[in-house]
Amino acid sequence: RGGQTERVIPFAQPGNLTRVLAVASGKGGVGKSSVTVNLALALAKQGRSVGILDADIYGHSIPDLLGLGDARPTVVDDMIMPVPAVGGLKVISVGMLKPSRDQVVAWRGPILDRALTQLLSDVYWGDLDYLLLDLPPGTGDVAMSLGQKIPKSEVIVVTTPQTAASEVAERAGTMAHILEQRVLGVVENMSWLESRCPHCEETHRMELFGSGGGLTVSEALTDRLVYDVPLLTQVPYDEALLAGGDRGVPIVESNPDHPAAAALLGLAESVA
Numbered sequence: 001r002g003g004q005t006e007r008v009i010p011f012a013q014p015g016n017l018t019r020v021l022a023v024a025s026g027k028g029g030v031g032k033s034s035v036t037v038n039l040a041l042a043l044a045k046q047g048r049s050v051g052i053l054d055a056d057i058y059g060h061s062i063p064d065l066l067g068l069g070d071a072r073p074t075v076v077d078d079m080i081m082p083v084p085a086v087g088g089l090k091v092i093s094v095g096m097l098k099p100s101r102d103q104v105v106a107w108r109g110p111i112l113d114r115a116l117t118q119l120l121s122d123v124y125w126g127d128l129d130y131l132l133l134d135l136p137p138g139t140g141d142v143a144m145s146l147g148q149k150i151p152k153s154e155v156i157v158v159t160t161p162q163t164a165a166s167e168v169a170e171r172a173g174t175m176a177h178i179l180e181q182r183v184l185g186v187v188e189n190m191s192w193l194e195s196r197c198p199h200c201e202e203t204h205r206m207e208l209f210g211s212g213g214g215l216t217v218s219e220a221l222t223d224r225l226v227y228d229v230p231l232l233t234q235v236p237y238d239e240a241l242l243a244g245g246d247r248g249v250p251i252v253e254s255n256p257d258h259p260a261a262a263a264l265l266g267l268a269e270s271v272a
């Protein structure tokens, strides 16, 4: 391994059965990483073997969302062993390659490309049913090199309901198409907040961040890609999801009965 030897990415080999799902968004802060960890855990709850590669060089928030703290992978026989997490998830984050937590990863182009190759080829993933990739927001270097390295990888686009967010999300989907990755569908996050009216006791949906973004992206991508790119689910805004993220326990684990968790569990079913 290493040196001049060509690195082999198992997921790109003919006959490899792992489904590689890249979670993309047009911009940061829309909930891409939250969707990634909850989808991963929901798939694991179906009995699947699931890995997460956190390739978001700007955010790399996956370890925190799973309560992994400063856990580092170990190296056995030249292979990097992923960090085990809740539900049997196997996790590797670009953040784990940094010498210290507060260092900024400022990789570009070839270095980034090499780091991604290493995380795909030198990590002992074992037999995975799913590998989920948390991509950096936007249509940048990582998405492009992933599409080249693993052409069979499929893309899930996360957006908020605002039109501004959906425009950039649409571009992310179009990029996936150029790279000939299949776009599985769209997830709209923070779609509404459910609250009980103190006067009439009824539950109302408050659209905090506008509406229609998910559907707009789904329709625009369906138009452009000439196959059905469905709106897979709408995830409400939920304090428990936010709190769970801070505590390192995904909502499908902490509050599976909440509508937000139900939406994410349903997402796993529609993806599987």
Ligand code: ADP
Residues within 6 Å of the ligand: 025, 027, 028, 029, 030, 031, 032, 033, 034, 035, 059, 061, 189, 190, 235, 236, 237, 238, 239, 241, 242, 243, 245, 246, 260
């Ligand atoms: P991204 O990966 O797109 O940057 P994150 O998943 O890190 O976004 O989410 C950004 C912040 O918003 C986090 O604090 C997360 O807990 C919170 N968040 C994401 N989705 C929801 C939601 N549906 N309800 C409440 N908070 C959410």
